[in-house]
Amino acid sequence: MQGYPECPERVIQNFTMQRCWYDGTCPFEQWNTCLDEISVDRVMAICVSLLKAHSQRLI
Secondary structure (H helix, E strand, C coil), X not given: CCCCCCCCCCCCCCXXXXXXXXXXXXXXXXXXXXXXXXXXXXXXXXXXXXXXXXXXXXX
């Protein structure tokens, strides 16, 4: 879920290493943040998936 997959600045292992994390400079000028592309529905679906997986491990 972290950031735009095509971003040349993307460091999936540690997003705080991305240039935009510190100076707010996005290589894609159409966004204020790469999170603009992540919908609430997508976040909720991933959260539900993680919670289900976690609850199954507890059983």
